[in-house]
Amino acid sequence: MNPLCSRCNLVVYPTEKVNCLDKYWHKGCFSCEVCKMTLNMKNYKGFEKKPYCNAHYPKTSFTAVADTPENLRLKKQSKMQSTVSYKEEFEKNRGKGFTVVAETPELERFKKTQNQISNISYHEDFEKRKMGREVPHQQPSIPSPAAYQQPGAASQNFHYEPTPEPVQPVQPVAAAPPPSAGKRYRAVYDYSAADEDEVSFVDGDVIIDVQQIDEGWMYGRVQRTGQQGMLPANYVEAI
Known part of the structure; x- marks a missing residue:
C-alpha cells in the first residue's frame, strides 16, 4: 500500500516519492514551510520534522x-x-x-x-641579532718585497699589491612568525565576559590575532569593538 503525502495527504507513488524527516512527500510537495520553495535532499534543513530552506531555518535561542x-x-x-x-x-x-x-x-x-x-x-x-651579525673580514698577510725580487735586480724596487679574497655575502635568515599570529575566528554564539580578563562578543563577530592558550580558552581581539582578552574556544570557529 502506497503512503500518503505529508503535505497534501494524497497517495505518493514510488516514482515521485521522497522519504525524509520520517515522512513521505511528493517531489513537488517537499518545500519550505515559509516560502514554499521546492527543496531536495541536499539543500533542505529539518526543524521539528519540517523542511525549511537556509534563509527561513528557525534559529534556536542559546541560554548561557x-x-x-x-x-x-x-x-x-x-x-x-x-x-x-x-x-x-x-x-x-x-x-x-x-x-x-x-x-x-x-x-x-x-x-x-x-x-x-x-x-x-x-x-x-x-x-x-642573527640577521645583523657581520662576518669578520680577515686582512691577508702581505709578503715582503724581497721575496718577489728577481735575481740580479736587487737595486730595483718591486711593488706588490695582493688581491683580496672575495668574501661571500651572508644570506639573512627570515624571522619565523610567532605561533597563531594572524589566525581569525568567527563567533557562533553570544558570550558575555564573566571576569575582567575576558572579552564579550555576539554571534557573527570576527576575532583576530588569536592565540591558543589551552584546550578550552583562547586569547584574541574582537574586530568590531577593538577589545581583547580571554574567550572560550567552543564559542568560535576558525575562518
Whole structure:
C-alpha cells in the first residue's frame, strides 16, 4: 500500500516519492514551510520534522549556563574559597620576606600566556641579532718585497699589491612568525565576559590575532569593538 503525502495527504507513488524527516512527500510537495520553495535532499534543513530552506531555518535561542541561579551560586562559592585560600597562605608566610599566591586556574592561565609572549619576544630578538651579525673580514698577510725580487735586480724596487679574497655575502635568515599570529575566528554564539580578563562578543563577530592558550580558552581581539582578552574556544570557529 502506497503512503500518503505529508503535505497534501494524497497517495505518493514510488516514482515521485521522497522519504525524509520520517515522512513521505511528493517531489513537488517537499518545500519550505515559509516560502514554499521546492527543496531536495541536499539543500533542505529539518526543524521539528519540517523542511525549511537556509534563509527561513528557525534559529534556536542559546541560554548561557552561567545565568542559572545554581551556577551563579557555585561560581560565588568557588570565588570565596579562592579568597580564603589566599588569605591563609598570606597569614602563613607573613614576615618571611615574600608572599606565596595560591595557584588558582586564572593565575595558571595568566602565567602560561606570559611565558608564550616571552618566548615569542626572545625568538624575535634572536633572529634580529642573527640577521645583523657581520662576518669578520680577515686582512691577508702581505709578503715582503724581497721575496718577489728577481735575481740580479736587487737595486730595483718591486711593488706588490695582493688581491683580496672575495668574501661571500651572508644570506639573512627570515624571522619565523610567532605561533597563531594572524589566525581569525568567527563567533557562533553570544558570550558575555564573566571576569575582567575576558572579552564579550555576539554571534557573527570576527576575532583576530588569536592565540591558543589551552584546550578550552583562547586569547584574541574582537574586530568590531577593538577589545581583547580571554574567550572560550567552543564559542568560535576558525575562518
